[in-house]
Amino acid sequence: MTFEEFVALRLGALIRYATVVTWDSYLAEDITQDVLVRAQARWSKIGQLDAPEQYVKRMVLNEFLSWRRRKAAHLVLLPKETLDGVAPHVPDRTDAVDDRDLTRRLIAGLPPKQRAAIALRYYEDLSDEQIAELLGCRTGTVRSYLSRGLAALRAALPADQVRT
Amino acid sequence: MNSYIEDLIQDAVRRQEELAGDPDRIRAALPERAARKVRVDRTWRLAAVGAAACVAAAVAVPTVVLRDSEGGSGPAASPTASSTASPAPRAGTFPLRFRPTWLPPGLPERSRSIPLTTGPDAKASTVQTWSTGPVSGPNLSLTAYRSLEDSEAPLPPNVVEAPGGSTSPRLRDVDINGKAGRYDGDSVVWRVDSETRLLLTASGLGLSEDDLLRVARSVRPDDTRLHVPLRVDRLPAGVAPQFATVDGESPTSWEASIFAERTWAAYVSVRVGTVDHGAAGEAVTIGGRAAHLAELDGDTSTQGGYRTDWRLTVDLGDGRRLTVYGGSGLESSAPALTREDMIGIGEQVEVDPNPDLGWLGG
Numbered sequence: 176m177t178f179e180e181f182v183a184l185r186l187g188a189l190i191r192y193a194t195v196v197t198w199d200s201y202l203a204e205d206i207t208q209d210v211l212v213r214a215q216a217r218w219s220k221i222g223q224l225d226a227p228e229q230y231v232k233r234m235v236l237n238e239f240l241s242w243r244r245r246k247a248a249h250l251v252l253l254p255k256e257t258l259d260g261v262a263p264h265v266p267d268r269t270d271a272v273d274d275r276d277l278t279r280r281l282i283a284g285l286p287p288k289q290r291a292a293i294a295l296r297y298y299e300d301l302s303d304e305q306i307a308e309l310l311g312c313r314t315g316t317v318r319s320y321l322s323r324g325l326a327a328l329r330a331a332l333p334a335d336q337v338r339t
Numbered sequence: 340m341n342s343y344i345e346d347l348i349q350d351a352v353r354r355q356e357e358l359a360g361d362p363d364r365i366r367a368a369l370p371e372r373a374a375r376k377v378r379v380d381r382t383w384r385l386a387a388v389g390a391a392a393c394v395a396a397a398v399a400v401p402t403v404v405l406r407d408s409e410g411g412s413g414p415a416a417s418p419t420a421s422s423t424a425s426p427a428p429r430a431g432t433f434p435l436r437f438r439p440t441w442l443p444p445g446l447p448e449r450s451r452s453i454p455l456t457t458g459p460d461a462k463a464s465t466v467q468t469w470s471t472g473p474v475s476g477p478n479l480s481l482t483a484y485r486s487l488e489d490s491e492a493p494l495p496p497n498v499v500e501a502p503g504g505s506t507s508p509r510l511r512d513v514d515i516n517g518k519a520g521r522y523d524g525d526s527v528v529w530r531v532d533s534e535t536r537l538l539l540t541a542s543g544l545g546l547s548e549d550d551l552l553r554v555a556r557s558v559r560p561d562d563t564r565l566h567v568p569l570r571v572d573r574l575p576a577g578v579a580p581q582f583a584t585v586d587g588e589s590p591t592s593w594e595a596s597i598f599a600e601r602t603w604a605a606y607v608s609v610r611v612g613t614v615d616h617g618a619a620g621e622a623v624t625i626g627g628r629a630a631h632l633a634e635l636d637g638d639t640s641t642q643g644g645y646r647t648d649w650r651l652t653v654d655l656g657d658g659r660r661l662t663v664y665g666g667s668g669l670e671s672s673a674p675a676l677t678r679e680d681m682i683g684i685g686e687q688v689e690v691d692p693n694p695d696l697g698w699l700g701g
Contacts, residue, residue, distance in 0.1 A: 176464050176484040176538060182369070184480070184526070184540050187362040194359040195352050204360045208369060222484070225521060225528070278347040279354060297345070298352040328344055 176227070178218040182211065185228050193235045195298045196291055198283045202239075210234045236295075236309055240287055281331050285324050292320035370639060370669060432564040433583070435465055437483055437537060441557035442469060443550055447700045449474040450586035451565045455597070456579070474586050477543030481558065483535055515555050522548070527555045568595050568694030569611045572687040575680050577601040587612065590696040605675035606645045608664040611655070611690050616662040618652045625653045625661075625685040632681060642666055648674035649681045661688060 176184075186207075193203035214221055214231050221227050282290060288310060295306045303321075307314045433453040450468040464485075470478035513522045513529075520529030526540040539555045546554075567583040574580070580599040587593030594612030610616070620633030630653040638647040647666040655661055663685050667675040 176482055176536075180464055180466065180482060180484075182366055184482075184538075184542065186366055187359075187542075188525075190362055190365055191356045191359040195355050198355060200358045200360055204365055208365060211369060226523075228523070275347060275350050275354070278344075279351045282348070282351055282355075293348060294352060297348050298356070325344055325348075328348070332344065332347075 176222050178215045178222065181218075181222065181227055181231075185231075186211075189228065189231060189235070192232055192298070193239075196236055196294045197239050198290055198294075206235055206238045210238055233309060236291060240291060240310070277332065278328060281328050282324075285327060289320045289324040289327075292317055293324050296321060367640070370645070431570065431583075432566045435467060435483075435561060435563045435565055436535075437465075437481065437531065437558050438467070438561035438563055439481060439539075439554050439557045440559055441553060442479070443544075443546065443554070445471060446479055447471075448698055449478070449588070449700070450584060451698075452582055452584040452586075453565050453567070454582050455599075456581060468586070473588075477545075479539070479541050479544060479546065479554070482538040482540070483531075484538065485534055513552060515552075515558075520555065522552065525551070527551060529555070531558075566691070566695040567597070568691035568696075569597060569609060570689040571597055571599070571607075571609050571684065572689070573683065574599050574607055575601075575605065575676055575684075578605055578607055585694075585696070585699070587696070587699050589700040593694075593696055593699055595694065600645075601675070604668045604671070606642055606664075606666050607676070607684060608642060609684070609688055610662045610664075611659065611688070613658050613660070614662075615660060616650065616652060618654070620650070620652075623651075623682060625651070625682065628653050628655070630654075630685065632678065634678075638666075639669065645669065646671070649676060649678075651681050651685045653685060655690065659690075661685070661690065663688070 189211075190203060190207050193207045194200050197203045197206060210231060214234060221230050224230055282293060285293070291310065292306055295301045295309060301309070303314045303317045306317045310317065310320075435451065435453070446469040448467065449470050450466070452464075452466040454464060465483040466480055468474050468478050468480040470476060511522055513520045513527060515527065515529040518529045518531065520527050525542065525546070526538060528536055528538045530536050537555075537558060539551065539558070541551050565583075565585060567585065571580070578599045578601045580597055583595070583597045585593065585595045592613050594610055594614045596608060596610040598606070598608050600606040617633075618631045620631045623630050623632050630651060633650045633652075635641075635647050635650055639645070641647040641650075641664055645666040646669050647664050649663075649665040651661075651663040651665075653661040663681060665674075665676040665681050665684070667673075
């Protein structure tokens with residue numbers, strides 16, 4: 176399979192993945208284009224893999240988490256006070272649509288690795304072990320990312336909505 | 340059982356997915372991005388191009404002839420270093436090698452593409468495409484590509500392989516007639532021999548998993564050959580044929596093309612069929628026929644990754660047209676091909692007056 180064929184067949188899935196991992200559609204496009212240009216140069220190897228798409232997705236993830244990319248993207252991590260300002264705790268708030276919008280905004284404010292872990296778990300359906308492999312960390316660290324991410328969301332959402 | 344928060348997260352990631360940009364727009368922007376990277380890599384690339392130019396000059400103008408590929412597992416394109424070689428004009432036929440014996444109803448065949456390169460560095464694939472509408476829309480495609488069984492994988496840490504095999508629950512192992520395959524939701528890939536993998540992809544068709552796997556399991560070796568109804572005898576130095584494609588709606592609405600390039604430096608696309616690409620520019624004569632040669636100004640949309648400098652159009656009669664595009668690398672300050680190159684290519688093109696197009700739309 177040529178690089179051009181890969182792009183024709185899989186670019187849609189790749190850009191959707193990048194959009195969820197980065198939580199920023201513009202950054203996703205930027206990263207995906209950069210990654211594809213680099214992948215093209217190495218396509219003689221990548222194209223031989225069982226799953227070239229998985230390889231390229233890994234490149235997208237690495238690029239997003241890289242120091243250079245994070246610096247370039249000027250990601251701003253919102254402090255707890257800011258989150259409270261966006262999402263005041265209103266006990267009687269029961270509108271599920273608002274919760275959905277709020278959740279999206281809250282996820283956007285999570286640190287990159289927590290956000291990536293959430294994307295890999297809830298979009299890619301990966302296990303803790305698989306996420307650890309991709310993020311280059313221990314399984315326990317992945318569990319910590321996920322639990323801290325969920326805790327941040329739980330803390331910001333109305334108490335009566337945080338149920339199991 | 341999922342918690343309410345987990346349900347919210349799952350909903351959020353699905354909604355986030357919907358914000359993804361348009362793949363067509365992103366794909367169209369890739370050449371410019373690549374060009375930017377090329378500028379960054381200017382030093383080594385200029386050195387490489389310089390070396391290639393020296394080699395090309397040493398062997399003079401190559402003659403590239405598309406010959407019949409008689410049997411064997413791959414197509415043939417036979418470059419020679421002599422401009423005097425002039426085999427009998429005949430259009431090439433090339434093996435498709437594999438065909439599905441079952442397809443969902445209502446999916447006519449729209450496109451066949453075959454590689455014109457061989458050897459261990461061959462990049463292009465054999466691709467067959469079926470679609471209900473234009474081939475660029477929702478479609479089903481079968482791609483046969485070269486993949487050596489013992490090919491070396493890239494070095495860690497980039498190899499993604501989870502414990503237990505499959506990298507994701509979405510990417511799971513399937514059996515395709517006794518061969519190990521992988522299914523990922525809208526495509527399945529499996530090895531059919533020590534040098535070949537097949538990739539079956541349903542893009543936007545909403546094909547069920549059962550139907551996609553049924554198509555995959557129906558694929559058999561096949562001796563159907565693609566008749567490419569045009570031949571290009573001579574191309575500028577270093578420009579080598581890459582692949583040929585025949586596509587269209589029906590035997591009365593079609594186009595056959597040959598794409599050739601000197602990577603990053605020059606390209607030639609020769610197209611014959613019923614598609615009108617426009618006729619404008621300097622009036623010239625090609626093979627005794629009235630033609631037009633247009634010098635284009637900074638066109639980067641005709642061929643991804645290149646700037647198109649020239650368009651030569653010839654009316655062949657009976658509703659058929661010959662169009663030759665020529666272009667340069669995006670960084671080139673001057674056209675890689677000259678006016679004489681374009682006219683020379685046009686005069687060398689040979690077109691089969693009776694193309695075998697019965698499969699189109701069938």
